[in-house]
Structures are given as structure tokens and as C-alpha cells.
Amino acid sequence: MKTVSDYFGSLVFDDRVMKAKLPSKVYASLKKTIDEGERLDTEVANAVADAMKDWAVEHGATHFTHWFQPLTGITAEKHDSFISPSPDGGVIMEFSGKELIKGEPDASSFPSGGLRATFEARGYTAWDPTSYAFIKDKTLCIPTAFCSYGGEALDKKTPLLRSMQALNKQAMRILRLFGNTDVRCVRTSVGPEQEYFLVDKGMYDKRPDLVFCGRTLFGAKPPKGQELDDHYFGVIKPRVAAFMADLNEELWKLGILAKTEHNEVAPAQHELAPIYTTTNVACDHNQLTMEIMQKVASRHGLVCLLHEKPFAGVNGSGKHNNWSMATDTGVNLLTPGETPYENAQFLLFLAAVLQAVDDYQDLLRLSVATAGNDHRLGANEAPPAVISIFLGEELTAVLDAIENDTPYSAAEKTVMRLGVHVLPRFTRDTTDRNRTSPFAFTGNKFEFRMLGSSNSIACANIMLNAAVAESLRQYADVLEGAADFTGALHDLIKKVIHDHRRIIFNGNGYDDRWIREATEVRGLSNLRTTPDALPTILEKKNTEMLTSLKIFSEAEIRSRYEITLENYCKTVNIEGMTMVDMVRKQILPAVCAYVKAVADGCAAKTAAVPGLGCRYERGLIEKLSLLADGIDRAAEGLEATLLAYRGISDVTEASCFIRDKMLQKMAELRVVCDEAETLTAKEYWPFPTYSDLLFGVR
Ligand code: ADP
Numbered sequence: 001m002k003t004v005s006d007y008f009g010s011l012v013f014d015d016r017v018m019k020a021k022l023p024s025k026v027y028a029s030l031k032k033t034i035d036e037g038e039r040l041d042t043e044v045a046n047a048v049a050d051a052m053k054d055w056a057v058e059h060g061a062t063h064f065t066h067w068f069q070p071l072t073g074i075t076a077e078k079h080d081s082f083i084s085p086s087p088d089g090g091v092i093m094e095f096s097g098k099e100l101i102k103g104e105p106d107a108s109s110f111p112s113g114g115l116r117a118t119f120e121a122r123g124y125t126a127w128d129p130t131s132y133a134f135i136k137d138k139t140l141c142i143p144t145a146f147c148s149y150g151g152e153a154l155d156k157k158t159p160l161l162r163s164m165q166a167l168n169k170q171a172m173r174i175l176r177l178f179g180n181t182d183v184r185c186v187r188t189s190v191g192p193e194q195e196y197f198l199v200d201k202g203m204y205d206k207r208p209d210l211v212f213c214g215r216t217l218f219g220a221k222p223p224k225g226q227e228l229d230d231h232y233f234g235v236i237k238p239r240v241a242a243f244m245a246d247l248n249e250e251l252w253k254l255g256i257l258a259k260t261e262h263n264e265v266a267p268a269q270h271e272l273a274p275i276y277t278t279t280n281v282a283c284d285h286n287q288l289t290m291e292i293m294q295k296v297a298s299r300h301g302l303v304c305l306l307h308e309k310p311f312a313g314v315n316g317s318g319k320h321n322n323w324s325m326a327t328d329t330g331v332n333l334l335t336p337g338e339t340p341y342e343n344a345q346f347l348l349f350l351a352a353v354l355q356a357v358d359d360y361q362d363l364l365r366l367s368v369a370t371a372g373n374d375h376r377l378g379a380n381e382a383p384p385a386v387i388s389i390f391l392g393e394e395l396t397a398v399l400d401a402i403e404n405d406t407p408y409s410a411a412e413k414t415v416m417r418l419g420v421h422v423l424p425r426f427t428r429d430t431t432d433r434n435r436t437s438p439f440a441f442t443g444n445k446f447e448f449r450m451l452g453s454s455n456s457i458a459c460a461n462i463m464l465n466a467a468v469a470e471s472l473r474q475y476a477d478v479l480e481g482a483a484d485f486t487g488a489l490h491d492l493i494k495k496v497i498h499d500h501r502r503i504i505f506n507g508n509g510y511d512d513r514w515i516r517e518a519t520e521v522r523g524l525s526n527l528r529t530t531p532d533a534l535p536t537i538l539e540k541k542n543t544e545m546l547t548s549l550k551i552f553s554e555a556e557i558r559s560r561y562e563i564t565l566e567n568y569c570k571t572v573n574i575e576g577m578t579m580v581d582m583v584r585k586q587i588l589p590a591v592c593a594y595v596k597a598v599a600d601g602c603a604a605k606t607a608a609v610p611g612l613g614c615r616y617e618r619g620l621i622e623k624l625s626l627l628a629d630g631i632d633r634a635a636e637g638l639e640a641t642l643l644a645y646r647g648i649s650d651v652t653e654a655s656c657f658i659r660d661k662m663l664q665k666m667a668e669l670r671v672v673c674d675e676a677e678t679l680t681a682k683e684y685w686p687f688p689t690y691s692d693l694l695f696g697v698r
């Protein structure tokens with residue numbers, strides 16, 4: 001039998017393959033490019049391309065593609081075959097260094113937010129050699145960045161790589177100050193935990209809302225939901241287990257370190273967590289994971305729902321972004337150490353994160369803002385829309401001691417001076433867990449928990465890396481000029497704790513009292529919806545930070561603002577139209593048919609036994625008829641807002657109209673329809689119900 005280690009990474013052109021297939025000189029220069037970002041010369045590129053092609057063809061590939069992540073949020077690929085005609089009428093398989101390094105897809109149909117005029121349809125894809133090429137569907141996929149003719153980023157990978165570079169540069173300045181001379185670079189790593197739902201494909205196909213919107217727009221609450229907590233970590237059902245086994249195999253072949261899987265809180269909800277890796281690779285892998293989950297599900301007669309809120313009344317799905325910074329020498333900069341200097345260094349990096357999250361709460365919030373995620377954040381199942389940091393009591397006490405120049409504990413007699421006294425050793429605290437914090441310190445990493453399940457992790461990590469790089473930049477500026485490094489370091493950390501301690505909150509993030517305290521006493525921002533959050537990206541403090549660190553140009557920021565809001569508007573508009581369609585073509589006809597059947601039955605009864613009262617039937621007919629009128633009226637109300645929406649051309653205005661008017665009309669329509677569902681006989685209801693969907697996979 002083949003074991004996992006036999007086939008792990010078998011579809012990846014990874015270091016093992018490179019070493020085996022490339023001439024040693026070529027391998028050495030490629031390694032330099034991967035590790036140190038050196039430019040590849042044409043000869044080397046040609047040799048790499050040739051080896052890649054031979055390897056891919058051996059593994060059954062016929063095509064290649066530059067695989068990229070446009071601002072649609074999913075991945076894109078345009079396939080070209082390797083074939084080239086030979087004079088004898090046959091073909092040879094060819095792939096050049098030029099084709100490896102650069103592609104020119106027609107980019108006119110990808111969102112650009114005005115960055116690319118339609119007459120300049122050309123876009124460029126450029127190879128990201130730090131993420132290995134792989135084979136998917138007989139196609140050699142080359143991870144690439146995607147930009148416009150003018151060099152503006154049209155994708156999520158380019159700014160992500162820029163943010164990693166910015167953080168690397170600033171973190172290196174700090175490490176040098178601490179006397180670290182062996183470190184060559186600092187990288188951020190991410191382990192994204194992915195939540196999802198599985199539903200039966202036959203049922204899914206009968207629900208236009210799931211097909212068009214990825215979430216149910218109607219559905220009465222089933223008698224049983226998640227209240228018994230009997231699904232969480234429960235026994236995995238055979239069909240789901242078969243799906244997971246198949247999924248793991250596919251992911252492992254692609255070198256994706258799928259590690260943990262379990263049932264989640266809601267019925268039909270599950271989670272997959274990989275082992276963490278370098279951020280841009282983690283991002284590529286997460287995109288692939290989401291794609292392959294859907295593909296494998298369909299092989300098992302299932303559909304994988306990645307929407308943040310597929311069902312009302314049970315938990316939605318998120319993605320926990322476990323984030324850390326580490327040196328190429330293997331030191332995790334967020335590990336509380338034992339020696340004084342290491343401790344001070346840890347505290348400075350910790351301070352950088354505190355300040356970053358406090359200063360750029362709005363950027364972090366908007367990095368996860370989508371129409372889908374708006375249903376989760378602040379809804380008592382996911383972190384609130386207010387951002388705060390959970391540090392745990394021990395670490396908070398240490399910070400208190402530093403801020404107040406007081407002893408850390410009763411046992412400690414002297415006031416702690418950083419760089420002089422050894423800090424207590426931290427043990428990873430498993431009892432001190434807080435599941436309600438949007439941004440929790442978990443021993444040696446931070447877990448950013450606000451991401452939606454369908455979000456690319458790129459956006460959140462771009463903002464996080466950028467904000468931390470900015471704190472580090474400020475610290476390096478101060479410390480590099482200091483005559484007394486230790487003194488300056490102490491004062492700096494103390495000041496950062498003092499200035500930013502409002503962002504630390506170790507209590508229950510779901511409590512309404514916290515939201516009041518956060519907003520009214522601490523002055524933290526509470527950006528509840530996408531239209532509330534997005535405009536803050538245009539604020540001067542934010543654009544200045546992002547442009548000065550060269551994460552985005554002003555034009556790129558503006559374009560992303562527009563694309564994200566446009567996406568929000570389009571998403572909700574499609575939902576509104578789907579609702580009207582389902583009501584007019586399915587729900588109202590079903591209710592009427594059932595009313596007629598009841599009326600016919602009533603007539604037959606009284607014909608058989610004249611004088612029968614038919615109290616039950618009359619009552620039901622009346623209730624359903626009134627509800628049908630109510631449904632019709634509510635549908636008219638939604639139709640009117642859909643029409644009004646079409647008349648608004650400004651995207652900011654349109655998004656506010658949706659937030660303030662359209663969502664309300666959708667909610668009103670849903671209420672009456674869900675009530676009608678509870679009164680209509682099952683065989684008349686036109687699509688599978690919540691009970692069917694949530695408990696239908698066994
Ligand atoms: P849990 O959250 O269930 O306690 P873990 O803390 O072990 O589980 O890990 C959750 C995720 O965090 C996994 O994807 C794991 O690989 C990732 N992770 C663990 N350590 C780090 C780290 N230093 N940096 C980034 N991610 C990490």
C-alpha cells in the first residue's frame with residue numbers, strides 16, 4: 001500500500017524535484033532567487049522551464065497556466081498547451097523561460113476599479129518563485145502575481161508580497177539593534193483554520209438561493225439546531241469521513257499540510273486546519289484548499305458551502321488566521337524567551353503588534369469586510385466588529401508591571417527594568433483560552449479570528465503585516481538614534497503599553513457591556529458593516545501608512561475600495577433578485593396550490609357530509625391567504641428597492657442604500673415566507689427545508 005510519505009507533494013515541483021532534475025548550477029541560482037529574491041537570468045529560466053515541462057509531462061500534464069489571484073477573490077487560470085508543431089507533421093512539447101516568467105492574459109474582464117482603461121486590456125502575470133509550481137487537472141500551474149500595463153497590482157498576491165517585504169525590512173532593523181547578525185530575513189507565517197458546511201448535492205440543486213448566492217435566503221428554523229452541542233467534535237459520519245479522506249489525499253499530493261479535521265458547532269459544519277507555513281504559500285494553499293474542497297465534495301454527491309452564513313439560526317463559518325513572525329534561523333519572534341535580551345526583544349515585538357492593532361483597527365476590520373461576513377461579526381457566534389487583543393492574565397500583568405514601574409509579583413522584590421531582569425518564563429497556557437476575542441495571543445502566535453470562511457487570507461495579512469511593519473519602523477527610527485539603547489528601549493516599551501493598553505481586553509467579547517465600554521469609554525471603533533468599514537481605507541492616516549511602506553499606491557487603494565464596495569453591492573443585489581424570483585415562481589405558487597388543495601378537500605368533505613364545519617381548514621386557508629398577501633406586499637417592497645438601487649450610480653451611495661434599505665426589505669420578506677413554510681404541507685413546499693439540508697448528510 002502506498003503511504004502518505006510516498007505521495008506527499010507528488011504533484012509539486014518542490015525542492016526535492018528541483019534538486020533531482022536541475023543541473024547543480026541552475027539549482028543554485030534558482031535557490032538564490034527563491035531565498036534572496038535575486039533576479040533569474042534568461043539562461044537559468046530556460047533551464048528551469050525545460051525541467052519543469054519534462055517533469056509535468058511525465059506526470060500527465062499537457063498544458064500550463066499562470067495561476068493568479070485577481071480581485072474577484074477566487075483564482076484564475078488561462079491554459080496553454082505545451083505543443084508546438086514539428087516539420088514532420090507531429091508536435092513537440094515546449095516551454096520556455098520567457099513563458100515561465102511572464103504571461104500576458106487578456107485582463108479586460110477582471111475587476112480593476114478603473115486602474116486599467118478598457119482600451120488597455122493587457123495585464124501581466126509574473127512568476128512568484130517562492131511558491132512552488134504544481135499540477136492540477138493535467139495542467140502545470142505556475143503561481144504568479146498579476147499587474148496592469150502600468151505596473152499597478154491587480155491581484156492579492158502582489159501587495160501581500162510587498163507587505164511581507166516591508167515587515168522583513170523593519171524587523172531586520174530591530175534585530176540588528178539587538179545584536180542579531182546571523183539572521184538574514186524575517187518571515188511571517190500563517191496557519192489558516194478553514195470552516196465549511198457540507199450539504200447533499202441533490203438538495204442543493206433544488207435551492208436557487210444556494211446555487212446563486214451560496215446561502216439560504218429562506219428557511220424556517222428546524223426543531224433541532226445546534227443547541228445540544230452534540231455535533232462539535234462529534235463522530236464523523238461515513239459520507240463525510242469518505243470526503244475528508246479523499247480531500248486529504250488530494251491536498252497532500254499538492255504538498256498542502258492538511259493536519260486537523262473535526263466537526264464544528266453547527267450541524268453539517270466542519271473544519272480543516274493545515275500546519276502553518278510562510279504567508280504567501282499559506283495563502284496559495286488556502287485558495288487551493290477551498291477549490292479542492294468543492295471539487296472533492298462533488299465527487300461524493302455533496303456540495304461544500306464556503307459562505308460565511310449559509311443558514312440563519314446556526315453558526316456561520318469563519319477562518320482563524322494564526323499568525324507569527326520568525327527568522328530564517330528558526331526563531332519565533334513571538335515566543336517569550338528566557339534570557340533578558342530575548343525577553344526585551346519579545347516584548348518589543350509584542351508591543352509592535354499591540355500598537356499596530358490599536359492604530360489600524362479600521363484597516364484590520366475592513367480587510368475582512370464582505371456582505372457575507374457582515375452576517376457573522378457581532379452576531380454572538382463570531383467575534384464582535386470591535387477589535388481588541390486578548391493577552392491572557394500573565395502577560396497582561398507583566399505589561400502592567402512595566403507600565404507602572406511596579407514589581408511583577410509579590411515574590412519579585414525589585415521593580416523590573418527590561419534588559420536587566422529576567423522575565424518569568426511563560427508556559428503556553430491552555431486553561432487561559434478565550435474564544436470570543438477577535439485577536440488572541442495563543443502562546444507564540446496571534447490568532448486573528450474575524451476572517452470569513454470564503455475570504456482570501458491575503459487581505460487580512462496585508463494589513464496586519466503592514467501595520468506591524470509601521471510600528472517597527474517607528475521603533476527602529478527611535479532606537480537607532482539612541483545613545484543609551486537599554487534605557488531608550490525601556491522607555492519605548494513603557495510608552496507603547498501606556499498609549500495602547502486600551503486595545504487589551506481579556507473578558508468576554510460577546511458581552512454587550514463590553515461593546516459599550518469599548519466604544520464609549522475606550523474609544524475603540526465599531527465598524528459594523530462593510531459600508532461602514534470600507535471608507536476608512538481612504539483616511540489620510542491609512543493611505544499615508546500604506547503608501548509610505550509601498551504596500552499600495554494611492555490609485556491601488558482607490559481601486560480596491562471601489563471593487564470591494566461594488567462586490568458588496570452586487571452580492572446583495574443578486575440575493576434580492578433571487579428572493580423575488582423564488583417568491584414569485586416557487587413560494588407563492590406553492591402556498592396557493594396548498595390552499596387550493598385544502599379548499600378542495602373541504603368542499604369534498606362537505607359534499608359527502610353536508611353541514612360539516614371544516615373549522616381547521618377554514619382557519620388554515622384564511623391564515624395562508626393572509627400570509628400570501630403579506631408575501632406579495634413584501635415582495636413588492638423589495639422589488640421597489642431593487643429598482644431604486646439600479647438608479648444609483650455612485651458605489652458608496654449604493655452601498656449605504658443597501659445597508660439602510662434593501663437588507664431591511666429582504667428581512668421583511670423572509671419573515672413572512674418562513675412563517676408560510678411552517679403552515680404548508682411538506683410535499684407542497686417547493687424546496688428542501690433546513691431540516692433536510694442540515695441533517696441530510698449521513
Ligand atoms: P488550536 O487553535 O486548535 O489550539 P493550534 O494552536 O495547534 O490549534 O494551531 C492552530 C493553527 O495554528 C494550525 O494551523 C497551526 O499550524 C497554526 N500554528 C501553530 N503555530 C504557529 C505559528 N508559530 N505561527 C503560525 N501559525 C501557527
Ligand code: MG
Pocket residue numbers: 193320447
Ligand atoms: Mg483556533
